[in-house]
Amino acid sequence: MSSLTCEQAAALISGFMDNELTQQQQQQLHLHLATCTTCRAELATLQDLREQLRQAVPKSYDSQLMTAFAADKPSRWAFTAGWTLILITIVPLLIYALFSFWTDNSVPMLVKVVSSGLGVGFLLLLGAVARQRWVAAKNDRYKKVQL
Structure with missing residues (x-):
């Protein structure tokens, strides 16, 4: 009879599936599994589920399909x-909205300044992120690698 309870073994089974157990823990689990059909069935179910998931996920994409996506000129043109x-269309709308907002005398000056500061801060952050994405895409060493 092993010294592990089924509850302790269940915790070790998860570690066993992920190859995270020490040698001693593996030995304790194997001793428990040798005597416990319930835990053996649980381990078998988890291993079967893992195998089904491995088979469900494609190992690699079809390189011809990926090349076709990259070369799809109508899609790139539409984008x-x-x-x-x-x-x-949005730039003239924004200009009109800003002009209307700043010339409206019913809006207090403090609200105009705070709202404008928030808008400018948002645009600066958006611009910084867009620039980082552009620089990262431009300098990507792996963009021509085909899997």
Whole structure:
């Protein structure tokens, strides 16, 4: 009879599945599994589930499909055209909104200053993140690597 309870063995089974047990813990678990059919069944179920998950996830993507996605000119054109149209229409709207906001005498000056500071801070953060993403994409050593 092993010295582990089923509750202790259940905790060790998780570590066993992840190869995190010490040699002593592995030996204790193996001794318990030799005598406990319930824990053996639980381990078998978890191992089967792990194997099913491994088979469900593709090991690699089809390189021809990935190349086709990258070379899809209509998609790239639509993406560029969409963002261009959004920027062309949103910039005049923002200018009009800012002009209306600052010329409205019913809004207190403190609200105008605080709101503008918040907006400028947000735009600066957005610009910094966009620049970091652009620099990272430009200097990516692995962008031409095909899996």
